[in-house]
Amino acid sequence: MVNMQGQYSKIRLLGEGGMGKVYLAQDNKLERQVAIKELTALSGEQSLEHALAEARILARLSHANIIQIYNVYEQNNQAALVMEYFHSQSLSQYQKENQLSMVEKLELLRQLTSGLKAAHQHGIIHCDLKPSNILINKQGQLKIADFGIARLAGQEQGIESDSSAGYGCLFYMSPEHIARQALDYRTDIFSLGIIAYQLLVGSHPFGQGSANQVAERICQQVPEHAKNLLCDAPAALTDLLMAMLVKPVAKRTLTAAEIENRLGHILMQWQQNLDSEQATLPLPEPITKKQHGFSAIKLFSGACLLCLLVLFAFYFVSQDESDNKHVAILKPRLIENSAMPAAQQALVLSTVEDAMRQAVINTKNMYLISQREVMATTALLGDNLAKLKQALGASDLITTSLECDTNRCNVRFARLTSRPNNAEHLSVSAENHWFLLIEKFSVMYSASQGQFAALFAKELAVNKAGLLQKPIKESDYQRYINLYHEIKEQRQYNEHSLSKLAELLTRSPYLYAAYALYRDTALDLYLDSRDKKYLQQLDSLLQNAPPEYRYSVYEAIDRFWLASDLGQMDVAQQQITEAKHRGADALLILEQQAYMHFSSGHYDKAAQAYTDAYKLRPSLSLLYNSAFSYWRMGALSEAEKTIESLLKQYPNNIKGKRLQANIWLLQGQLASAIAAYQAIVNINPQSSDLTNLALAYALNKQYKKSLEFAQKALAKAPKHPFNLLNLADIEMMMGDKQLAKSHYQQVVSLLVGKNEVKYLTNLAQAYAQLGQADLAIATINKAQELTSDNGEVSYASALVYSLLNEKSSAIHHVKVALKNNVGAVWYNLPWFDALCREAQFKKLMDSHANTGRCNN
Incomplete structure (x- = not known):
């Protein structure tokens, strides 16, 4: 190997790991930037052999979704690989910093599978697929990197060493890899399945914990079927995810080529559905994991027909329900080319968004529409804000944009309402431009709430919760915002985050917003583990809350969810009554009652409660829930009448058509049912x-x-x-x-x-x-x-x-x-x-x- 070090000039360190360091460098001869990977884990001839082995493997590949090898050189008896420089982020970082639509996620998976297919067709097994080895640039192009422990098919596959170098990452290994058995291309398929499941579902299929704990579950447990967790995903996609995660190697028969082909069809169909349903809003598929409080969703139908949206916001009774504001806050948008570091951007956005949400929650006659419902609907309708507002049953849409440098942000709040006598067109009823100084989180939080209140200056006294307000230390505000971003935005909740929340509320018991965050985290951990210690911890926290909170409507809602998860429906019903006595809004009470009636099998009462709720907030989800409740109670004529009303507004709504076909089938209207089902299966x-x-x-x-x-x-x-x-x-x-x-x-x-x-x-x-x-x-x-x-x-x-x-x-x-x-x-x-x-x-x-x- 020739010493060619003089041809390259290092610029900066890009990253390092167990196998070495990667630098950005200048190729002085060809005048281009390259990435140089210096191997430090091995020495002498081993290092040279390892570098040559990786280089020979990469040299076999020339594909748009795989990092290319340019050269190999030797320096001081250490080997280095000269590779294509790809200005990018890892998949993990890219997902944290971008709100990806389903189409974008599917496209990333298609690219990943395309690169993997090319490797497998050349007899190369990657053996270390994981998010940190998957790179994505700003344009959404993906490349697979780090073939350091890759091997050629037919080589001796047993894993001898237990060192991290040459063994891989336990979080993304196949069962046979963990067991150090013979490997072939199917080990990459399993790793791809974990990555795809995590990207689409939002959580690792084998849960959280240490590497050894996750590895044990990979070998012994079957993950929850993705169809129970993915909203609105076709069976073709959820079944594909689970087929990649089949444990027995002999039964894991999918190839990368087949997966790429299927993803292409799913992506095309998904895009066609979006294009053809711009005027409709298909309801989300049911999920099994409940989001509590402001975004509470429960599953009741294994037939995938109902997503009962129990959408709670905490506010007080109005003398005139018609004056209530049903507010939907869209995700704040950061103008591109911001000079602010990415980590700081995320915290600023979380601060502004949570400040607005808490302002709505704390305002009499304001109802906060679920964050989950808003995001799901936005993903389906895109920029069609008028349809979005109509589908959500919102009286007001709030949009936010920020243009930031390192010291301040130019923020624009806009409140959109329907034009008089024309629901299909929106107008800006109030707008506010202001500068947010990037300083203390408590200051940014209160400033955002003050500017948000100005949007409703003529109508409401915004952010008057009736709770005793006490000064909160800046350090506690900062801890809260960091935890809010980690739990709500990144969905990285665990015992550690729950413990940090408990410590925060012990120091600052008047930081009221943190109670809801603690409740959500504790109940989610309980649903994941069924360990009642999390419910006991929540109960203890509420018992020790300040009296102002302990006797508020907020605490009654916390205890409602606590009782419902314990299966104590009589206690949950008592908490509904208590919430009403403490001033909960009529819409909130109706949605709680609907949930209680449905979960108890009283479908007639659930249907009536959802119908009454729809009168207060005429959203598509509530209308569908009414129809489904009628269906469950066997009142087919009422179900049919309600679903006809839904389809009149959204004629291409697949879930509405499916429920209508089910009604016809049960009634024995076979010709109509066959025609309806045939039309549905032709589409999806x-x-x-x-x-x-x-x-x-x-x-x-x-x-x-x-x-x-x-x-x-x-x-x-x-x-x-x-x-x-x-x-x-x-x-x-x-x-x-x-x-x-x-x-x-x-x-x-x-x-x-x-x-x-x-x-x-x-x-x-x-x-x-x-x-x-x-x-x-x-x-x-x-x-x-x-x-x-x-x-x-x-x-x-x-x-x-x-x-x-x-x-x-x-x-x-x-x-x-x-x-x-x-x-x-x-x-x-x-x-x-x-x-x-x-x-x-x-x-x-x-x-x-x-x-x-x-x-x-």
């Missing part, structure tokens, strides 16, 4: 839609088509119990009893031990089909205990008892189901053939326009 074929389309064809006695779509549904979600049950039913109808029983047994294996109504009804049917009468009856009885007068449960009961030849019980439940608008066509299935010998069943069919049911 999800497994639930394919399953329902298969059901519709089966009811229409088109068994071949039914089998085709049932198989497609199962291919998309092979472990989904509903898909398995549906396929088994169709196989049984077509005479393939052995295969059908195999699938029924899989349903039992998946559902046994689950206690939700939707699972119990399907489990009972599977038991009945397998002839396990006692288990079938016990299971359907449990479902009946959990919900009364429900059409779907009554139908499942009729099916179970008919299969078990308990005719009188079956006919009783047929009556109840028909009364609850379950279409008579559902009794055309062969499971009910035995009932045709009963005059009462024939009479029921005749009275419900199904006269020909028992003619054969």
Whole structure:
């Protein structure tokens, strides 16, 4: 190797790690900037061999998404690699400093997979994929770096050393890599899956903790399915994420080429949906993790039909509800080319945003619309602010822009409202330009609140909470803002951050905003771990709060969430009453009551509460929640009427169309249901839609088509119990009893031990089909205990008892189901053939326009 050090002049250190240091340098001969990686972990001949090995691997590759190698040189018996200089950030840093849309995230993953595909096609396994080795520039171009421990396919793959050099990062390793087994390209696929899951979902699939703790979970645990956590994601995407994270190597069959191809289709479809639905707002898919307080969302439907948005803001009762302001604060935007360091930018933005949010929370007659709802809606509607305002049911939109240097920011607040008699056009009803000096956080916080209040100078006394205000030390304000940014913006909450919040509130118990932050963090940690110590800590914190806070409406809301997570619904109901006594707004009370009624199975009361809430804030989410509550209670005509109202406003809303198709299917309007499902699956074929389309064809006695779509549904979600049950039913109808029983047994294996109504009804049917009468009856009885007068449960009961030849019980439940608008066509299935010998069943069919049911 030639000593070529004189050709290069170092400029500055870019970074360093276990394998060496990387410098920005000038190539004096070719007059270009390069990156030089000096290997320091090894010495002598080992260093030279290592450098040559990495250089030879990189030399095989010439791809837009992989850092290129230019040269190798020797200096003082140490080797250095000369590589392409790519002015960029790591994926982790890039994500922290940019609010990425789903399209942007998918595009980054597509580039990453494209580079990985090129490596694999040349027989190269990276072996150390992680966010710090993925570089992105300001234009969004991505490159894979650091092939220091890469190897060629077919080389000896066992991992001998346990040193960090040559072994990789435990947080992103495959199970076989952690176990130091033979490696091939599939180890990179697993690492890619972790990175993709973390980028899209926002959390590591195997949780937080030390490297060894995470590595243990990688080897032993299965991550929560991404479909439960991603808002509005198609099944094609969530299923792809989970396929990359399959633990057994033999079953992890995806290649980078296949993943890139699928991502390309998903990205194209997503973009087309955005383009075609600029005038609509599809509701978010449900998630399992609740965000408490100002952004509280709970999941109730495993069928992915409902995202119940319980949107809380703390403010006081108005004598005239029509005077209330429903305020949506959009994310503050920093003008490009800011001279302010990135870390400081993030804290300034967090300070300004939280100051505005707290000002709304502390104002009588103001309601703060959930940050999560605002962000999800903004991602879907983009710059269409008029549609955004309409979909949120907001009276006011607040936009903020900042142009900063190192000492101050030129800030612009704008309050947007609808023009009189023209809701489709917005006007700036108030605007405020001012200079924010970058000094004490407490000063920036109070200055932002004062300037925000000026937007409502003629109408409201802004930021008058009625709580005793005491001076807060600047150091405590700064700690709070740092924790707010870490927890709320970066979603990096853990026991350490909870402990720091507790210490902060011990020192500054009158820093009221920190109580909500503590509550959110404690409850999220509880939901992650189910460790009740976090709830006990929250209870203790509230007990020791100052009296002014302890007897405020805010504390009643804190205790409502505490009780609900403990499953103490009677206590939670008491806290709703207490919040009302302390002056909580009518809209807040209605949304709390809706949540309580729905979680208790009182869907009729939930529907009424959501309908009343919609009258106060006519948002798309509340309208959909009303329709879904009607659907759950079996009031199909009311559900249909409500969903028609939704589709009249948003005619291309996929979730509205899906719920409408479900209603038609249950009513037995097969032609309408088939046409609706067919249109949906042509746009975005999800497994639930394919399953329902298969059901519709089966009811229409088109068994071949039914089998085709049932198989497609199962291919998309092979472990989904509903898909398995549906396929088994169709196989049984077509005479393939052995295969059908195999699938029924899989349903039992998946559902046994689950206690939700939707699972119990399907489990009972599977038991009945397998002839396990006692288990079938016990299971359907449990479902009946959990919900009364429900059409779907009554139908499942009729099916179970008919299969078990308990005719009188079956006919009783047929009556109840028909009364609850379950279409008579559902009794055309062969499971009910035995009932045709009963005059009462024939009479029921005749009275419900199904006269020909028992003619054969």
